[in-house]
Amino acid sequence: MEFPVNLAFVPLVSIFAAGNQVMHKPSEHTPITASLLKDLCDKTYDQNEFATFLGGPEVGESFTNLNFDHLLYTGSGQVAKHVMNAASKNLVPCTLELGGKSPVVIGKSADLKISAKRIMFGKTMNAGQICLAPDYVVVHKDQKDEFIKETKDAVSEYFPDLKNNDDYTSIINEKHYDRLQELLDDAIEKGANVDEINPANEDFSQQEFYKMPPTIVTNTTDDMKIMQEEIFGPLLPVVEYDEIDEATKLINSKDKPLGLYYFGNNKSEEDNILNKTSSGGVTVNNVISHLQQNDLSFGGVGPSGMGRYKSFEGFKNFSNPRAYYKDVSFKLDKFFDAVRPPYKGNIEKVLKQLMK
Helix, strand or coil: CCCHHHHHHHHHHHHHHHCCEEECCCCCCCCCHHHHHHHHHHHHCCCCCCCCCCCHHHHHHHCCCCCCCCCEEEEECHHHHHHHHHHHHHCCCEEEEEECCEEEEEECCCCHHHHHHHHHHHHHEEEEEEECCCCEEEEEEECHHHHHHHHHHHHHHHHCCCCCCCCCCCCCCCCCHHHHHHHHHHHHCCCCCEEEECCCCCCCCCCCCCCEEEEEEECCCCCCHCCCCCCCCCCEEEEEECCCHHHHHHHHHHCCCEEEEECCCCHHHHHHHHHHHHCEEEECCCCCCCCCCCCCCCCCCCCEEEEEEEHHHHHHHHHCCCCCCCCCHHHHHHHHHCCCCCCCHHHHHHHHCCCC
């Protein structure tokens, strides 16, 4: 329930602060939460201040055709293209909060145990169904095996069992469960190694919900869908590097991500990676944490989104600053004669003085 509420109310702070009225459509994938949101908001706000509309894609499509002052969309990049295309017909400015393949780079100076605990906490939070979830890890080839061992230890510590554990989240629906399974099947077919982290050796073939264990994927190649598409689930490719620049090249071979994460204590290495890459935001020695800093703006770049909310940047994003200037009184209009035609010989001198 947390995410449908969070995604509605966090940007609402900036939107209301900038003096806007709001029309809101929560996700149809969480109908119970959406209904509760509408009930609470309808009781709290006048509909001219904040109106909530329930429905599926057809309602969302109707939103994109309205002549808003601003349109905020959170979701997939594919749908965002349709949103922006429809909004362009009315020249409505958009803020798009999307996602992408947010990479984790582990430098040789990093503490692997602590790094693995922090990474797997972020990756298993909501079973990886977070726009800023770490999507793949790039680690030195000499440290890869140790890192994978630490990920297993971390998951076993967090979740001694998974299947009936309320602390471990299900995939939201069958469609997305099947999509994740297809990513795994495609990777296996093309030669990847798949290592399921299943501390209690539970059978996931028969279950009431769509739970999927955290899964490490190695020996990946660029032609695998799991290395091309945003995963948005508990699957974690681990890629090895020999030289750290290989990590930078891998990141730059893909669309600019929403988040980028570096683990290590080598400031020169950190600066080099950040200077040579582009992302919506960065957290060093953790994942997702920059989102929690209320003084930092939040948003993507390129395919991972556009526009910002949170912090003062959010206020500006949902504002329409209007330049305002009041000229000298009519009584002083004669002073303009010096720069009006017919021009006299000293006009250049006058203009230069005015422009100082």
